[in-house]
Amino acid sequence: MAILITGGAGFIGSHFAELMHATTDEQLICLDNFNDYYDPRLKRANAETVAALDRVTVIEGDFCDESANSQLIEKHDIRRIVHLGAYAGVRYSVQNPAIYERSNVGGTLALLEAARKAPHSIDRVLVISSSTVYGCGADIPFCEDAPLGIPASPYGATKRAAELLGLTYHQLHGLPVACLRPFSVYGPRLRPDLALTIFADAIHNERPFPLFGDGSIRRDFTHVSDICSGLKSALYADNVAGETFNLGHSEPIEMRRIIEMLAEYLGKEPQIERRPERPEDLPITYADLSKAQRLLGYEPQVPITEGLREFCQWFTQWHAGIAGC
Ligand SMILES: NC(=O)c1ccc[n+]([C@@H]2O[C@H](COP(=O)([O-])OP(=O)(O)OC[C@H]3O[C@@H](n4cnc5c(N)ncnc54)[C@H](O)[C@@H]3O)[C@@H](O)[C@H]2O)c1
Numbered sequence: 001m002a003i004l005i006t007g008g009a010g011f012i013g014s015h016f017a018e019l020m021h022a023t024t025d026e027q028l029i030c031l032d033n034f035n036d037y038y039d040p041r042l043k044r045a046n047a048e049t050v051a052a053l054d055r056v057t058v059i060e061g062d063f064c065d066e067s068a069n070s071q072l073i074e075k076h077d078i079r080r081i082v083h084l085g086a087y088a089g090v091r092y093s094v095q096n097p098a099i100y101e102r103s104n105v106g107g108t109l110a111l112l113e114a115a116r117k118a119p120h121s122i123d124r125v126l127v128i129s130s131s132t133v134y135g136c137g138a139d140i141p142f143c144e145d146a147p148l149g150i151p152a153s154p155y156g157a158t159k160r161a162a163e164l165l166g167l168t169y170h171q172l173h174g175l176p177v178a179c180l181r182p183f184s185v186y187g188p189r190l191r192p193d194l195a196l197t198i199f200a201d202a203i204h205n206e207r208p209f210p211l212f213g214d215g216s217i218r219r220d221f222t223h224v225s226d227i228c229s230g231l232k233s234a235l236y237a238d239n240v241a242g243e244t245f246n247l248g249h250s251e252p253i254e255m256r257r258i259i260e261m262l263a264e265y266l267g268k269e270p271q272i273e274r275r276p277e278r279p280e281d282l283p284i285t286y287a288d289l290s291k292a293q294r295l296l297g298y299e300p301q302v303p304i305t306e307g308l309r310e311f312c313q314w315f316t317q318w319h320a321g322i323a324g325c
Contacts, residue, residue: 007085069114132156183248187224213277215256248287
């Protein structure tokens with residue numbers, strides 16, 4: 001028996017594989033197609049880290065291929081699936097919506113179909129969504145059972161579509177699907193396309209960087225270790241099939257404050273270049289955690305000060321390693 005982690009070479013997927021390896025005896029299959037949305041060498045490095053662990057197998061492949069998914073599920077006797085694989089950037093989706101539709105919607109469907117047709121029972125499928133599904137106009141803090149706004153980006157729309165497919169497969173076929181909505185995840189090995197990495201890189205290298213809007217946008221930054229703990233709970237908890245959960249920190253913080261903290265921890269002055277705000281950026285993300293606390297026992301542990309300090313230490317070491325190559 002094994003657990004399938006799609007996107008297992010990505011930022012969250014590789015951390016999740018490490019957590020599962022450290023805290024369970026499960027066999028873990030990490031599936032990733034190493035696409036070039038961001039530098040695939042970073043994904044290869046993540047894959048090497050997890051492949052070095054016993055009980056972890058990294059497989060290069062595309063979850064949009066339903067028959068390959070079926071073969072994988074049968075061959076490795078997959079019983080639980082953590083579907084983290086996706087095109088995950090908000091801005092890139094505005095110009096490239098079709099690849100988001102293919103991977104995030106078509107790929108999720110191909111995986112759900114393979115799970116539905118599996119020759120053995122599937123104990124849990126986690127569809128990893130995003131706080132972006134709350135869209136514009138949702139009440140604050142974001143609550144899973146309140147009405148959603150319209151997604152501000154094609155990325156958000158594809159994540160909502162993936163959730164709905166998962167919930168439909170639960171209702172129609174009894175597939176034990178639960179949906180998770182992570183909020184602004186950060187930590188070591190963070191994706192290079194995200195604002196935190198872009199800011200840290202520019203501050204560290206004493207270069208100017210763009211800030212869209214006046215920095216008053218607030219994000220509910222959540223450490224990757226807290227997200228992974230929440231995913232693990234959802235993988236095993238009873239009574240969560242058919243449910244959707246926020247995984248956040250519930251303490252939104254302004255981007256200008258984040259920049260101040262990065263500058264302090266990196267020991268350099270930020271050189272901010274103001275740009276107009278962008279319509280795909282929600283003004284605030286803010287997780288109501290009461291449902292995740294109640295049903296998953298989810299309690300985020302890492303304060304932003306501690307997590308950002310650790311992120312800056314990792315970034316500085318990682319950057320020195322790259323520069324030394
Ligand atoms: N990082 C965040 O702040 C955040 C917030 C909310 C939700 N999420 C969601 O969490 C998940 C993981 O995000 P991440 O930040 O680790 O992103 P990531 O890009 O680092 O990881 C996703 C991985 O999926 C792989 N992938 C994409 N399409 C694939 C396909 N068709 N077949 C096989 N592999 C494929 C990519 O190569 C990548 O390694 C995503 O579903 C994302 O939407 C992330």
